[in-house]
Amino acid sequence: ELVLTQSPVTLSLSPGERATLSCRASQSVSSSYSAWYQQKPGQAPRLLIYGASSRATGIPDRFSGSGSGTDYTLTINRLEPEDSAVYYCQQYGSSFAFGGGTKLEIK
């Protein structure tokens, strides 16, 4: 069973800073099968990144993804207050899996 571990669990940064969120898989997965989602309170999650590094429609270029094998990263540049949310990674091995999430707070 594929297990995804996200770190840090919480992250508190100031506007204008850069956030680096990590997702580690328990086994190697294809980068084509790696995605990131953003969930704000009271809302459904929203797709940010797919294929490890491709931005979904309408996602600002402040958001970028990278990684391969077992280690994947979501980077958010020039943080804005609206980026406060929980971010989830998702991978596909023989089935779908989500990480536990990283809560990003913009001070």
Add this chain to the structure above:
Amino acid sequence: EVQLVQSGAEVKKPGESLKISCWGSGYSFSDYWIGWVRQMPGKGLEWMGIIYVGDSNTRYSPSFQGQVTISVDKSINTAYLQWSSLKASDTAMYYCVRRDNFGWYFFDYWGQGSLVTVSS
């Protein structure tokens, strides 16, 4: 515009049955997989299972196999998630999701969620 519209909130007692729905519009419903994702109160996302609308080919997460049933009625563009006997631990928000159609294995559209509360 692609939309997944889910049925409303439900309050049920333990042991009762329930079927929630997800109606898709704005795209060719039969050509895509529709999945379900659970989010328990204050917790993360859990993938439950997925169904290919075209032929009803269904796959479940081992954690949910035998606990729920996923089905679809493509004539009315609607997917379903059902329980035969609810437990208090089924209390959660449930999202339907559309899987991409290009072999990338991500969820590009999400329903608004259906809140299920199970309490005696």
